[in-house]
Amino acid sequence: MDNIKTPTLVVKESICRNNIKTMAEKARKSNVVFRPHFKTHQSLKVGQWFREEGVEKIAVSSFTMAEFFADDGWDDIMVAFPFNPREIDTLNKLSENKKISILLAGNESLPVLTKKLKNKIDFYVKIDVGSKRAGYKPDAVVRIEKMLDLADMNDKLNFKGFVAHAGHLYQAKSIADIKNQYEKAVKNLQMLRNYFSRRYSDIILSWGDTPSCTVIDNFEDVDEIRPGNFVYYDYMQLKAGICQTDKIAIAVAAPIVAKYVDRHEVVVYAGAVHLSKDSVIENRQPAWGMVVFFTKDGWQFPKQPAFVRKIYQEHGVLSIKHDDFFSLKVGDLVGIIPVHSCLTVSHLKDSYYYI
Amino acid sequence: MDNIKTPTLVVKESICRNNIKTMAEKARKSNVVFRPHFKTHQSLKVGQWFREEGVEKIAVSSFTMAEFFADDGWDDIMVAFPFNPREIDTLNKLSENKKISILLAGNESLPVLTKKLKNKIDFYVKIDVGSKRAGYKPDAVVRIEKMLDLADMNDKLNFKGFVAHAGHLYQAKSIADIKNQYEKAVKNLQMLRNYFSRRYSDIILSWGDTPSCTVIDNFEDVDEIRPGNFVYYDYMQLKAGICQTDKIAIAVAAPIVAKYVDRHEVVVYAGAVHLSKDSVIENRQPAWGMVVFFTKDGWQFPKQPAFVRKIYQEHGVLSIKHDDFFSLKVGDLVGIIPVHSCLTVSHLKDSYYYI
Numbered sequence: 001m002d003n004i005k006t007p008t009l010v011v012k013e014s015i016c017r018n019n020i021k022t023m024a025e026k027a028r029k030s031n032v033v034f035r036p037h038f039k040t041h042q043s044l045k046v047g048q049w050f051r052e053e054g055v056e057k058i059a060v061s062s063f064t065m066a067e068f069f070a071d072d073g074w075d076d077i078m079v080a081f082p083f084n085p086r087e088i089d090t091l092n093k094l095s096e097n098k099k100i101s102i103l104l105a106g107n108e109s110l111p112v113l114t115k116k117l118k119n120k121i122d123f124y125v126k127i128d129v130g131s132k133r134a135g136y137k138p139d140a141v142v143r144i145e146k147m148l149d150l151a152d153m154n155d156k157l158n159f160k161g162f163v164a165h166a167g168h169l170y171q172a173k174s175i176a177d178i179k180n181q182y183e184k185a186v187k188n189l190q191m192l193r194n195y196f197s198r199r200y201s202d203i204i205l206s207w208g209d210t211p212s213c214t215v216i217d218n219f220e221d222v223d224e225i226r227p228g229n230f231v232y233y234d235y236m237q238l239k240a241g242i243c244q245t246d247k248i249a250i251a252v253a254a255p256i257v258a259k260y261v262d263r264h265e266v267v268v269y270a271g272a273v274h275l276s277k278d279s280v281i282e283n284r285q286p287a288w289g290m291v292v293f294f295t296k297d298g299w300q301f302p303k304q305p306a307f308v309r310k311i312y313q314e315h316g317v318l319s320i321k322h323d324d325f326f327s328l329k330v331g332d333l334v335g336i337i338p339v340h341s342c343l344t345v346s347h348l349k350d351s352y353y354y355i
Numbered sequence: 356m357d358n359i360k361t362p363t364l365v366v367k368e369s370i371c372r373n374n375i376k377t378m379a380e381k382a383r384k385s386n387v388v389f390r391p392h393f394k395t396h397q398s399l400k401v402g403q404w405f406r407e408e409g410v411e412k413i414a415v416s417s418f419t420m421a422e423f424f425a426d427d428g429w430d431d432i433m434v435a436f437p438f439n440p441r442e443i444d445t446l447n448k449l450s451e452n453k454k455i456s457i458l459l460a461g462n463e464s465l466p467v468l469t470k471k472l473k474n475k476i477d478f479y480v481k482i483d484v485g486s487k488r489a490g491y492k493p494d495a496v497v498r499i500e501k502m503l504d505l506a507d508m509n510d511k512l513n514f515k516g517f518v519a520h521a522g523h524l525y526q527a528k529s530i531a532d533i534k535n536q537y538e539k540a541v542k543n544l545q546m547l548r549n550y551f552s553r554r555y556s557d558i559i560l561s562w563g564d565t566p567s568c569t570v571i572d573n574f575e576d577v578d579e580i581r582p583g584n585f586v587y588y589d590y591m592q593l594k595a596g597i598c599q600t601d602k603i604a605i606a607v608a609a610p611i612v613a614k615y616v617d618r619h620e621v622v623v624y625a626g627a628v629h630l631s632k633d634s635v636i637e638n639r640q641p642a643w644g645m646v647v648f649f650t651k652d653g654w655q656f657p658k659q660p661a662f663v664r665k666i667y668q669e670h671g672v673l674s675i676k677h678d679d680f681f682s683l684k685v686g687d688l689v690g691i692i693p694v695h696s697c698l699t700v701s702h703l704k705d706s707y708y709y710i
Contacts, residue, residue: 108685330463
């Protein structure tokens with residue numbers, strides 16, 4: 001790590017592989033397809049670790065990512081984002097020799113697909129199971145039916161199933177709350193499947209989000225799981241009790257550039273453009289990351305926790321109110337567990353370091 | 356703009372050039388050096404517009420940016436970030452044929468410079484005028500003197516002056532508050548200059564931040580100004596009363612991918628990885644951007660303001676509670692004035708569109 005000069009994502013391979021293995025085994029036991037969301041890592045190397053666990057299908061959240069992984073030989077890719085009609089040419093190009101599936105969160109993008117789609121693709125209907133972001137409500141059966149009527153007029157569009165992402169579970173109050181909400185949502189998805197099974201055979205129910213995929217053991221009520229964040233976890237998941245520190249596989253290596261003994265603060269080269277501005281509340285104040293110290297083969301959490309307490313474009317300011325402060329020197333690297341690994345990776349994906 | 360497929364920075368050239376011209380004229384009138392901070396735009400084209408106003412010296416906040424602009428012929432570049440000893444090789448390489456100046460915010464990086472610096476460079480001492488981020492306090496004369504003693508032992512290090520960035524003025528309560536704090540800070544800087552003028556001639560006082568550089572007309576008490584954000588301004592500056600809508604030169608073009616009439620919300624392809632998670636409070640709720648509508652040669656603000664009210668990795672959700680909602684279609688582009696243009700540019704600098 002002596003060669004690290006600027007903010008860098010450090011991935012601990014053994015923890016990451018273990019997270020992948022745990023989730024893959026859980027999927028196998030439940031007999032569901034494991035289609036991990038690759039937006040969290042955006043790394044070809046980590047993708048390879050998934051391959052070694054038998055993964056063949058993936059989800060991504062943009063066509064840019066789909067192209068990135070398609071170039072590396074991934075050929076069953078769900079672009080898990082409401083289809084953007086402006087990217088029809090990209091879809092046509094990618095689907096020439098890859099199995100690309102898309103999400104429809106309404107019927108408004110159907111005219112473009114009908115007019116311009118060149119290759120046969122699968123599509124999933126996005127169901128809003130409570131996050132109020134995108135998709136049909138589970139009881140919007142009439143509107144979904146109307147949309148499927150339109151889609152069926154195009155023989156290149158193959159209806160594959162229903163997709164749900166319970167993003168609101170990131171704000172769940174407890175593990176029990178997550179389990180309750182999962183059960184309720186899955187019942188709704190099953191009712192939809194039952195209703196439409198008169199018309200389509202083998203409707204797939206595809207379920208996402210790391211909190212539920214981590215705390216629930218048996219997924220027999222759905223057909224596919226698409227968690228992403230679990231590959232690294234992060235400070236937000238730790239704070240929510242979804243993971244413990246031994247599951248966190250990523251830390252940002254941040255060069256120390258100044259220290260101020262009067263306020264027990266250390267200034268690092270790692271700011272909002274690296275860590276993102278996602279924060280959690282820690283002791284009534286926002287924190288933009290959690291401090292760890294690198295060791296020979298990983299990192300350790302300090303006895304008394306310390307946090308990124310101010311953040312700017314390129315600077316982060318760590319408040320370290322105990323003796324660890326004195327062991328840090330300008331020029332050293334300090335580790336920062338990101339609040340939200342997906343965003344941090346998105347900013348730093350060109351500077352990965354694997355240990 | 357029909358070819359825009361993904362979130363894209365749209366710059367209105369006439370407004371941007373006007374912002375540059377206004378600031379350049381102000382600097383000329385005050386007879387101070389205008390060293391604009393290029394971190395806000397990170398664009399070679401916008402850099403060219405500065406050149407056409409006579410600008411020759413620039414500031415950036417990373418060596419990566421310094422390399423980017425050096426490659427385009429800029430040869431007087433201040434890296435306005437506490438010097439990171441891990442980047443000594445980059446500094447040595449860049450300073451071979453460019454005039455690079457650095458900031459020292461303490462004496463801890465001097466040993467590396469003393470040992471490894473290859474070319475003569477200028478350095479500035481960073482003074483903390485109230486933001487409590489980095490630098491010496493103005494009354495830390497003894498510590499500054501000690502640091503200069505050390506630096507003077509290295510004949511490659513040339514002390515040039517004092518640098519201040521009043522980042523805390525972004526949270527100022529009023530224009531009067533900004534002016535008061537500017538005057539107070541500048542008095543402190545002048546005292547430092549007077550004290551050290553026994554030892555150094557021509558000490559430069561270099562002053563930053565867009566709020567003060569916008570509201571103050573006469574900079575005769577300093578030698579150099581380094582504003583950056585003013586080139587585009589943004590929603591945060593508008594909200595703080597620093598600029599009006601006619602000075603905002605940037606909007607993100609966001610493809611509409613879904614709309615939901617029951618909640619009067621529009622889902623766009625433009626999320627935290629494009630806009631950043633910087634927010635302002637608007638009607639007691641966070642807003643991650645302000646909605647505008649593109650016209651033939653720019654954009655207009657709606658009669659009733661509308662905002663980005665939810666944000667995710669790739670999605671933004673606009674709440675539009677009035678009739679404008681009905682004129683928006685999936686597949687259209689909608690404009691979003693970013694909360695903080697510097698961060699948004701940092702995320703989207705590879706997709707610029709100039710009108």
